Amino acid sequence: MAKHTDLVNLGTGKKAVVTSIHGGIGVTGRLDSMGIRPGILLEKISGQPFRGPVVVQVGNNRIALGFGMACKVQVKTDHGEDTI
């Protein structure tokens, strides 16, 4: 079953597909130019405690996003395939 969550609550080491980004044009645009947009498969590499940043792998890139931004990225697990 697909589980809907955001990047902060996604488990470390889990893969998921971005479903939407709950943010204004600014955030969406910046994330888009760095390769994070709806439909993209990513893997969570780490998350720092106490509202710290989240690091994800997208393609060959590792990207660090602040906590607030990570909250805005909605994802769903169960993406049907297992490669990035």
Add this chain to the structure above:
Amino acid sequence: MRLVMVGNPNVGKSALFNRLTGAHVIVSNYPGTTVEVTRGTIHTATQHIEVVDFPGIYSLKPTCKAEEVAATELGKLMPDDVILNVVDSTNLERNLGLTLQLIKLRKPMLVALNFWDEAEHTGVKIDAPALEGILGIPCLPVVGTTGEGTKTLADRIHQATISAYDFDDLRKWDEIGEILGMVQRLSHRHHTLGERLGDASLKPFSGAVIAILVLGLSFGAIRWIGEGLIDTIFEPFFNKIWSPLMLELSAFLGGGGWLQHLLIGTITDGRIDYGESFGLLTTGLFVPFAAVLPYIFAFYLVLSILEDSGYLPRLAVLADRLMHKVGLHGMGVVPMLLGLGCNVPAALSSRIMETNRERFICITLTTIAVPCMAQIAMIIGLAGRHGTLALAIIFATLFVVWFVIGVILNRFLKGDSPEILMDVPPYRIPHFKSLAKKVWMRLVWFLREAVPFVLGGVLLANLLYSIGVIDFIGRVAAPVVTGIMGLPKESVGGLLIGFLRKDVAVGMLAPLDLSFRQTIVACVVLAVYFPCVATFTTILREMGIVRLLMITAIMVATALVVGGMLNLALWAIFG
């Protein structure tokens, strides 16, 4: 015609720029190394072409000062300018996003597929001729660090054309997906062991342990290398070879008189004490070459290894929460670390921060509480005589000042700090030649900037003493300097000269025979009270006169408060 290099951050533009032009630009493995526009020239068989290297951009919409610099420059393109779009072959998809935006500018263009070697190692196979066919512009594999492919690239610059490729903006990523389907083949791969180990430096617990180890080792190495060089090479040279020469020169000058005093200074018991003589050829040369240079070398060697390995962005991730407390985000650690070398590049590197508020906080914190390596080296020399405890108190106080001022600024400045959004590049083994070149460039830069100012500082100090200015100001300032901070009035000399060079200023305290408490207070106050002239002019350029005056006012006020409180606290604890 100019060749304008544009690309995402950290795709190796500067390394390629150095290769193409033979120029010397600092290259590191973290996004945001280049914050200025740099120009150079390619000499081909037939022509000379001006090359312009920019800060990296993710899109044509700037999000920080460094990107603004690039966007402004792109807006000023001439009709015959050629765009050299540098892309990271290991991340073709995202890089093509910018490539397609650039194509829409309808300028003659060519694409350099950089990190070609790394792409092959990571199982990314790109059909460059096919990409060239689709986009209709030359697409050339290169390796910036080794120079592979750069010759062909230079030869084909004149083949740059305006791409006829057209697409609907809304379908950009689908379009890119289709292109990738035709030109790129990925071998299926899992994370390598190296990557897994590398990730440990990003995870909460292991990351903190690794950060403490890395920073501890770095500072240990800097101290060991710096002190080692001083003890084995520089001090013996000055004591055994330079001193006899100076004594002979002194005898030749008649052992006295103003010229002897100016060049050689005081001779105590037939010996030259480089800390106290204060002549141009004695202390004036000893300070930059024997006391500071070894530490500068050690620091930049270690910093360059950290930069080129790719560790700094990981440190930025770990330090993000701490940096948010002072109104910055994780990338703020980069200007702070650069500031430990020199506050000037630190102020420039604040351009990687997104807002003016962050840049103001960043510059204030580096100038106020991050002493440069020249000053640190002198502090180690001076306060080290009173033991490690004195050094520990000095640096701990500076850290507390850094934190408290940061929290206050964050609380009272309008606005809030943006969040970190940054590429974490892969770990790379530093390329020895580039590393050596970078350390060398920084040493040359230090010597060129520092030596004239140190000599000027020593000269001025002599002058001010001999015409009685220091004595006069010392008496006027005595209520503050002696009354509040408990320092002898002669230390005013150091505070005056500190505007020129803080290392000379610390050096001027040496002959005063300060006590444990006075040494600590004097070192902290000298670090905090005012920026040196080089930093002063850089802040003026970066932030304008109003903010420069604000930063300076904060510094003077902090120096008074911290100097007074520290004096009291040390008196209460140690008597």
